[in-house]
Amino acid sequence: MHLPDGFLDTTTVIVTGAGALAALTYAVRRTSRELGERTVPLLGVTAAFVFAAQMLNFPIAAGTSGHFLGAAFAAVVMGPWAAVVVLAVVVAVQAVGMADGGISALGANTLNMAVVAVFVGYGAHRALRAILPPTIPWYLAGVAVASWLSVVAASGAVAVELAVSGTVPLRFALPAMTSVHMVIGIGEALITTTVLATVLASRPDLVYSPPRAVGGTTRRRAAEAPPKTWGFLAAALAVALALSVFVSPFASQAPDGLERVAEDQGFAGDAEEGGWSFSPIPDYQFPGLEDPTLATAAAGLVGTLVMFAVLLGLGQAFSGRRKGEAVTEGIAAPSLHPLGGHEHIDHRHSGHTHRGHSHSPHVPEEADPDHHHDHAHGHGRRDGAVDRQEDDS
Amino acid sequence: MTLVGATTPPTELWAFALYFAILMFLVGLSRLPLRFLLTRAAAVLPFVAVVAVFLPFFHRGGGREFDLVLGVTVTEAGLVLLWNVLVKATLGILSMMLLALTTSFPELVAGLDGLRMPRVFTLIGSFMYRYSFVLLDEQRRMRRAMEARNHRGRWLWDVRIVGHVISSLFMRSYQRGERVYVAMLSRGYDGTMPAASPPGIHAPEAVFLALIIGSLTAIRIGVAL
Amino acid sequence: MTSVKVPAVAVEGLTYTYPDGTEALSQVDLVIEEGESVAVIGPNGAGKSTLLLHLNGILRGGGGRVLIFGVPIEERTLRETRRRVGVVFQDPDDQLFLTTVFQDVAFGPANMGLGETETATRVHEALEAVDMSAFGDRAAHHLSFGQKKRVATATVLSMRPDVLVLDEPSSNLDPRSRRKLVEILRDLPVTKVIVTHDLVYAYETCGRAVILDAGRVVADGPASDILTDGALLELHGLELPFRPHLPAPTRPTAG
Numbered sequence: 066m067h068l069p070d071g072f073l074d075t076t077t078v079i080v081t082g083a084g085a086l087a088a089l090t091y092a093v094r095r096t097s098r099e100l101g102e103r104t105v106p107l108l109g110v111t112a113a114f115v116f117a118a119q120m121l122n123f124p125i126a127a128g129t130s131g132h133f134l135g136a137a138f139a140a141v142v143m144g145p146w147a148a149v150v151v152l153a154v155v156v157a158v159q160a161v162g163m164a165d166g167g168i169s170a171l172g173a174n175t176l177n178m179a180v181v182a183v184f185v186g187y188g189a190h191r192a193l194r195a196i197l198p199p200t201i202p203w204y205l206a207g208v209a210v211a212s213w214l215s216v217v218a219a220s221g222a223v224a225v226e227l228a229v230s231g232t233v234p235l236r237f238a239l240p241a242m243t244s245v246h247m248v249i250g251i252g253e254a255l256i257t258t259t260v261l262a263t264v265l266a267s268r269p270d271l272v273y274s275p276p277r278a279v280g281g282t283t284r285r286r287a288a289e290a291p292p293k294t295w296g297f298l299a300a301a302l303a304v305a306l307a308l309s310v311f312v313s314p315f316a317s318q319a320p321d322g323l324e325r326v327a328e329d330q331g332f333a334g335d336a337e338e339g340g341w342s343f344s345p346i347p348d349y350q351f352p353g354l355e356d357p358t359l360a361t362a363a364a365g366l367v368g369t370l371v372m373f374a375v376l377l378g379l380g381q382a383f384s385g386r387r388k389g390e391a392v393t394e395g396i397a398a399p400s401l402h403p404l405g406g407h408e409h410i411d412h413r414h415s416g417h418t419h420r421g422h423s424h425s426p427h428v429p430e431e432a433d434p435d436h437h438h439d440h441a442h443g444h445g446r447r448d449g450a451v452d453r454q455e456d457d458s
Numbered sequence: 459m460t461l462v463g464a465t466t467p468p469t470e471l472w473a474f475a476l477y478f479a480i481l482m483f484l485v486g487l488s489r490l491p492l493r494f495l496l497t498r499a500a501a502v503l504p505f506v507a508v509v510a511v512f513l514p515f516f517h518r519g520g521g522r523e524f525d526l527v528l529g530v531t532v533t534e535a536g537l538v539l540l541w542n543v544l545v546k547a548t549l550g551i552l553s554m555m556l557l558a559l560t561t562s563f564p565e566l567v568a569g570l571d572g573l574r575m576p577r578v579f580t581l582i583g584s585f586m587y588r589y590s591f592v593l594l595d596e597q598r599r600m601r602r603a604m605e606a607r608n609h610r611g612r613w614l615w616d617v618r619i620v621g622h623v624i625s626s627l628f629m630r631s632y633q634r635g636e637r638v639y640v641a642m643l644s645r646g647y648d649g650t651m652p653a654a655s656p657p658g659i660h661a662p663e664a665v666f667l668a669l670i671i672g673s674l675t676a677i678r679i680g681v682a683l
Numbered sequence: 684m685t686s687v688k689v690p691a692v693a694v695e696g697l698t699y700t701y702p703d704g705t706e707a708l709s710q711v712d713l714v715i716e717e718g719e720s721v722a723v724i725g726p727n728g729a730g731k732s733t734l735l736l737h738l739n740g741i742l743r744g745g746g747g748r749v750l751i752f753g754v755p756i757e758e759r760t761l762r763e764t765r766r767r768v769g770v771v772f773q774d775p776d777d778q779l780f781l782t783t784v785f786q787d788v789a790f791g792p793a794n795m796g797l798g799e800t801e802t803a804t805r806v807h808e809a810l811e812a813v814d815m816s817a818f819g820d821r822a823a824h825h826l827s828f829g830q831k832k833r834v835a836t837a838t839v840l841s842m843r844p845d846v847l848v849l850d851e852p853s854s855n856l857d858p859r860s861r862r863k864l865v866e867i868l869r870d871l872p873v874t875k876v877i878v879t880h881d882l883v884y885a886y887e888t889c890g891r892a893v894i895l896d897a898g899r900v901v902a903d904g905p906a907s908d909i910l911t912d913g914a915l916l917e918l919h920g921l922e923l924p925f926r927p928h929l930p931a932p933t934r935p936t937a938g
Binding site for chain 3: 584585587589591592640643647648
Binding site: 089093097102103104105106107108109110111112113114116117118133142150151153154155157158255256258259260261262263264267268271 | 578579581582583584585586587588589590592593594597621622624625626627628629631632634635636638639642643647648
C-alpha cells in the first residue's frame with residue numbers, strides 16, 4: 066500500500082504532506098504529554114515491533130500477498146495518538162531506509178497508514194466496544210472488524226489520492242484498491258485478534274482500551290446472552306455489508322472529469338476492459354458478472370460474510386479457551402519478570418485511562434501509614450503512593 | 459532530488475536526462491558500485507513497474523490512440539503517464555537507495571536532527587532501528603525453535619501460529635521497552651534527552667551541497683519557463 | 684569520640700507488594716558500609732530483583748525506607764540517588780539503546796548536566812576501565828555478548844557512582860569474559876552489591892553474603908562462612924559452589 070514517487074501530482078504531494086505534518090506534530094505532543102518519559106523507549110520499541118511484524122507477508126489469492134499493517138492494533142494497545150506516532154515512524158523509516166514508498170509520497174503514505182488507518186480502526190473499535198456486549202469474545206470481534214476497516218479505509222484513501230492526482234480515475238482505483246484490501250484486511254483482522262487475545266490473556270494491563278468486562282465485576286458468560294447476541298450480530302453484519310456494497314457503486318456514480326471527457330468522446334466502450342482491478346492479477350471479480358461494479362460489490366459481500374463466519378468461530382474459540390476464568394488471573398507472577406509492568410512509578414501517567422481495569426481504583430490517602438499488607442491499591446503506580454512513603458519519617 | 463524530480467512535468471525529457479546525469483555523478487562520487495545500486499533498486503522497481511504498466515489502460519482523454527493487440531487501446535496521454543510515473547519513481551528510488559546505502563544510520567539521524575526534525579521523532583526512529591536488530595534476533599530464535607519441533611515452512615498459512623509469534627514478539631518488545639525505560643531512569647533520564655551537538659557542516663561539504671541543490675533547482679526553474 | 688561513619692546503604696524494614704498482590708519483600712533490614720562488597724543470593728522469587736530496584740529508587744511506595752549515605756530515597760532525592768548508586772542490569776541490550784557505544788556511555792554524564800569535554804573525559808575513562816576503549820564508534824549490535832556486558836558496565840561507571848549494584852553480572856558469559864569481568868570489578872574501589880546465582884563468582888568477589896528467601900533476609904555474614912555452609916545453602920534452594928577442596932556438605936554419610 067506504499068505509494069512510490071511519481072504517482073501523485075504536485076498539489077496532492079503538498080496537501081498530503083502538510084496534513085501529515087500537522088497530524089504528526091499534534092500526535093507527538095499529545096503522546097509526550099500522556100506518556101511523559103516513557104514515550105521514547107516504549108514507542109521506539111513498539112515501532113520496531115510494528116516494523117518487524119510488517120515484514121511478515123501472507124499470500125492471498127493467486128500470487129499477490131498482503132502484509133500486516135498494525136495500525137488498529139497499535140491504537141487499541143497504546144491509544145490512537147501513540148499509534149499515529151509509531152506508524153508514522155515506521156512509514157518514514159521504510160521510505161528513507163528501504164525505498165518502500167517515495168519521499169514525495171511520504172505525506173500521503175503517512176496520512177493513509179498512520180492517520181486514516183489508525184483513526185478508522187480506533188473509532189470503529191470504540192464504537193463497537195460501546196454497543197456490543199462487554200464480554201471478551203465480542204470485544205475481539207469488534208477489534209477484528211475495526212482492524213479490517215482500518216486496512217480498507219487506508220486503501221480507499223490511496224485510491225482517492227490517486228484519483229485526485231489524475232493518475233487513476235476513482236471508478237477504477239477505489240473498487241480495485243478496496244476489494245484487494247478487503248481480502249488483505251481479513252488477514253489483518255485475524256492477526257490483530259489473535260495477538261490481542263494473547264496479550265489480554267497474559268498482560269491485560271498493557272492495553273489502552275481493554276474489554277469492558279475486565280472491569281472485574283461479574284463476568285457475563287457468553288451463554289447468558291443468546292437472544293441479544295444475534296441482534297447485535299445482525300446489526301454489525303448489516304453495517305459491514307452496507308459498507309462493502311455501497312463503496313463500489315459510489316465510485317462509479319461519480320465519474321471524474323477525465324471520464325466525463327472519455328464518455329463524451331465515445332471511449333465509453335472501453336469501460337468493460339477497464340474493469341480490471343488495479344493489481345496484476347484480477348481475481349477479485351466474480352466470473353459471470355459483466356458489470357465490474359456489481360462484481361466488486363459481490364466480492365466484497367462474500368468477503369464480508371466469510372469474515373464474519375471466521376470471526377464468530379474465533380470468538381467462540383477464544384472464549385472457550387479461557388473457560389470463564391477471570392482474565393486478570395493470567396498475570397504472570399512478578400518473580401518471573403520483576404520488571405513486568407510494575408515500575409510505573411516514575412512518570413506522570415495522568416493521561417492513562419484505566420477503563421475497566423480491576424486493579425487500579427485509585428485509593429485516596431490511607432489513614433494507616435504502616436501498610437505492610439498493601440495490596441492491589443498499594444502499588445506505587447500513582448504519585449499518591451510516593452507521598453505515603455514520606456509519612457514514615 | 460526526489461522532490462524536485464517529482465514535481466517536474468513529465469514532458470520535459472531533457473530535464474530528466476539531466477537529473478539522471480547528476481544522479482550518476484553522485485553515484486560515482488560515492489564510490490558505490492553502480493551495479494550494486496542497480497541490483498538493490500531492481501528489487502523494488504519491478505513492483506512499481508508492474509503496477510505502472512496498467513496505468514495507461516485506465517487513463518482516458520487526450521492524444522492519439524494506439525491500437526494494441528486484442529483491441530485494447532491506449533492513449534498517448536496514458537503512455538505519457540506511464541513514462542511519468544516510471545521515471546519519477548525510478549529517480550526517487552535510486553536517490554533514496556543511494557542515500558540509504560552510503561549513509562550509516564547514526565549519520566542519517568544526525569542529519570535529520572540538523573534539519574530540525576523534532577527530536578522525539580528522530581529518537582524514536584533511532585530506538586526503532588536499534589531494537590529492530592534485537593527483535594530480528596529474537597524472531598530468528600523463535601523460528602529455529604519452531605523448526606526444531608518440526609514445524610517448517612508452511613507456518614505462514616497457520617494464522618494461529620503467526621498470531622502467537624507476533625504476540626510473543628509484541629510482549630517481548632513491550633517488556634523490553636519497560637526495561638529500557640528503567641535503565642534510562644537509572645542513568646538519570648528525566649524525559650529530556652541530553653542535547654547532542656549536531657555535526658557541523660564543513661566548508662567543502664557545504665559548497666558541494668549547494669552546488670547540487672543549486673543545479674537541481676536551476677533545472678526545475680528552467681523547465682517552468 | 685569517633686564519628687560513626689554513615690553506611691553507604693541502609694535498608695530499614697523494607698516491605699513491598701506488587702500491584703497484583705504478590706508480596707515481594709517483607710521487613711528487610713540491611714546495612715552496607717562503604718567499601719564493602721556484598722553478594723545477595725537466594726532462590727528464584729526471593730525478591731532479589733525487587734530489592735535491587737529499590738536501591739536506586741525505581742520502586743518506591745512500599746513500607747520501610749532506603750537510605751543512601753544517610754539520605755532517604757524519595758521523589759526529591761532521586762536525581763542524587765541515581766548519581767550515587769549505579770545499577771547495571773542483567774541484559775545489556777536493555778542498557779545499550781543509543782546508536783553508538785560512545786553515546787550510550789555518555790548518556791549518564793550528559794543527563795547529569797556535565798559539559799561536553801567533561802563527558803568525553805568520563806566516557807574514555809569508563810571505556811578504559813572495562814577495556815573497550817577502541818569501540819567508541821561501534822554500534823551496539825555489532826558487539827559480542829561479553830563486550831556488550833562490559834560496555835553496559837561502562838555506561839554506569841561513567842557516572843562515577845559510589846555504590847555499584849550489579850544484577851547477575853556473570854550470567855551467560857564464557858569463562859574468559861567472566862574472568863575479565865571479575866578482574867575489572869575487583870579493581871573498582873566502590874561499594875559493591877552483587878545479585879547473583881553464580882556462587883563461585885560471589886565467593887571470588889565478595890567479602891560478605893546475604894541470603895534472601897521469600898522476601899526476607901535469612902542469613903547475613905562473611906562470604907567464606909555462608910558460601911561454605913552446605914546445609915544452609917540447600918535450605919534456601921541453593922547449592923554449594925563446586926570447589927573440590929571444600930569440606931563435604933554437613934550431611935550424615937550413610938553407613
